[in-house]
Amino acid sequence: MYDDARLIERNVATMDTKISAKGVDVFYADTHAIKDVNVEIEDKTVTAFIGPSGCGKSTFLRCINRMNDTIDICRVTGDILLDGEDINDKRVDPVQLRAKVGMVFQKPNPFPKSIYDNIAYGPRIHGLAKNKAELDDIVEKSLRRGAIWDEVKDRLDAPGTGLSGGQQQRLCIARAVATEPEVLLMDEPCSALDPIATGQVEELIDELRLNFSVVIVTHSMQQAARVSQKTAFFHLGSLVEYGDTGQIFTNPVDPRTESYITGRIG
C-alpha cells in the first residue's frame, strides 16, 4: 500500500464542483463503453482517472469536452454539467465548450508549424489578442506556464515538431492553456515520455492546479498518487470508486480497487 506520509497529509480543500456527471452512458455502436458514471469533479483540483486498459477512462474524459462528437458511431447519454450548465445541450457550441475545456493528448501532437504559431493559434481563432504585442504576451505567458519558455525563447520560429518528446508535450500543454481554459483534460500525457520529462510534466501539473481544474487519465498509479488530490477508479466501463487520493491508495473501500492498486488485476 502507498502509506506515503506526504500523501496522507496532503490537504484537500473542499472546492466547488466544477464538472458534474450524472448517469453518463457511452456506446460505441453496440458496445456499452461507459456504464452509468456519476462523478463530481472539483475546481482547482487534480483529479486522476485510473484503471486497466480499455476500462473507459479515456472515453469518459473525451465526453467532458465532447471530443467523442467527432466519432460517428459514438453515442453519449446522461448529463454532464460544467458549472451547472449541460454541455450536451442543443444550444451549446462544442467549439465554445472546447475553448473552456482544453485538452492534452497522449501522444504529443504539435502542429507542424513554428513554436510561436503553435501557441498563438488558439488565441488567434478565439480573438483573445487585439494586436501583435498582446499575442506575444500570451505566447510568453503560456510558454512560461508550460515550463518550457527558457528552453525555446530563442527559437520561437523553429518548428514545434523539432523539439524532443518531453518538450513537445509541454508545448502542447502550453498550447492548451493559451486559450485560458477553465478545465484541462490530460489523456495519459506522460505515456510517451521518459522519466525525466515525466517528472517535469508532473511538476507542471501541480502548478497548473492553482489556475485550472485538471483531470488526468493515467496508467501509472504512482503518477496518480503523486499528482492528484482526487482519484477515480474505473473498471470495465463503470466507476468503481471515487474519493480522495490518499484514501483510495491507502484505504480503498471496494475490493476491486484494492486488487488493482496492489497489482492483482489490470
Place this chain on the structure above:
Amino acid sequence: MTDATAAAAPTNPAKSSLLAVNDRIRRRNAAEARFKYYGLAAIIVGLLSLVILLTAILSNGIPAFQRTVVQLEVTVTPEEYEAAEGTLFKTKEYEALFVGALSATLENAGIDADLSSDALERLVGKVGNNLRAFYRENEDQLGQPVTFEVPAASRIDRYFKGTLAVENITAENRFIQPADVDVAEAMMEAGLMATVFDWNFITGVDTGVDNPGGAGIGASVLGSFLMMFVVLVLALPIGVAASIYLEEFAPKNRFTDLIEVNISNLAAVPSIVFGILGLAVFIQFMHLPQSAPLVGGLVLTLMTLPTIIIATRASLKAVPPSIRDAALGVGASKMQAVFHHVLPLAAPGILTGTIIGLAQALGETAPLLLIGMVGFVARYPETFMGGLEGPNSALPAQIYNWVSRSDAVFTEKAWGGIIILLVFLLTMNIIAILLRRRFERRW
C-alpha cells in the same frame, strides 16, 4: 516405439554446425535468389522497352525540327506586284516570279539544271503565298532585293534528311526526278539551299496537305493549354471541395459508400465514354460550339475529376488524426481544423494528384476525336475567349490527324509532335515531384 522416440528426442538434439548449410535453408536461399533475378529481369525488360521507345521517337521525330529551305534573293518591281494582284490566281503569279528569279540565279551560279518552270517548281514547295504575304505587309520593299527563305519541296527535304533514297526516285515520279537531286545538291553547295532549325514547326499552325513542310504544331499546343486551363479551373476546386466534404464532413453511411464506389468506378471508365457523353450533353443538348477547347476542357474535367478526388482523399486520409484532435482540442471549428491544418498538410499530395490528372488529360485523344477537336486551324485565335470557343485542335489530336495524311513529311511531323507532347508531360511530372519535395512536411 513412440515412447522411445519421444524420450530420445530431448536428450539427443540434432547438433548442427553453423558452418554447414542444411537443405531447407539452401532451398530457401535459392528461392530468394531466383526471385531477385526475376525482379531484375523485369526491370531490364522495362528499361529496354523504354530505350527502344525513346530511340524510335527521337530518331523519327528530331528531323521534324529541321527543314531544308531555299534561300533566294528576289526583286519584285511595283509593276510586277500590280500585275500579279490584278490576276485571278494571284499566288500562281508570285510563284512564277520566284521561279523566274531562281532560274536566273541558277544560271548565274553556273549550275547545270533544267530551267523549265515545271522542273524548278519541283524543287521548291508552294511559295507564292509566302511572297504575296510579305509584299502585302511590306509594300515599301517593292523594287528592292529581298532574301527569301522558303521551304524546299517535301521530297527534297526528305532527301536531305535521308528518309528518301535516291534509288527510289524514278523518272516516272511526278513529284521528283532523278536530276532534281543533283540540282538540289549543287544548290546546297552554292548556298542556295540550307538545313535550318524549324521554328515554324513549334510556333506555326497546321497547313493543307499540299504544304507539309510549313505545318506547325503551335496552334494545337495552344488548344491543349486552353483545355488544361479549363480543366484546372473546374476540376481542382470541384475535386478538392468534393473530397474535403466526403472525407471530413460527410457522415459515413451507405449513401456515402455508394458515392465512394462510384467515384472509383468513374476513374476506370474508358475515356471514349466521356467523349460520347460530352458530344451528347455539351454539344447536342447544350449547343456549345464544336471543336472548341471549352468543350474539350469540360469533357477532360469530367475525366480528371475522379483522379483528383481519389488523390485528394488519399492525402487527406494520410494526415494523422492527432492533428485534427489538436486543432479541435484548442477550440477550432471543424472547418478551421480542416483549412488551417489538414489541408496545408495534404496540399503536396493534392498538387501531385492534380498534376498527374492534368498530364493524363493532356495526352488524351479519344474523347477529343468524338467532339471534333481535330479541326483544321489555319490561324491563331485573336482573343482568349475566342480561343476557348473557336475551333482548335489539341496536341494528341493533331498528331493523330497528321499520321493519317499521306505525305511522309506529315508522319515525320507527327513524331516531332510526340516529342513536344512528351516534353510537356515530362515537365509536368518534374513539377509534381519538385512541389512534393518542396512542401513535404514531416510530423
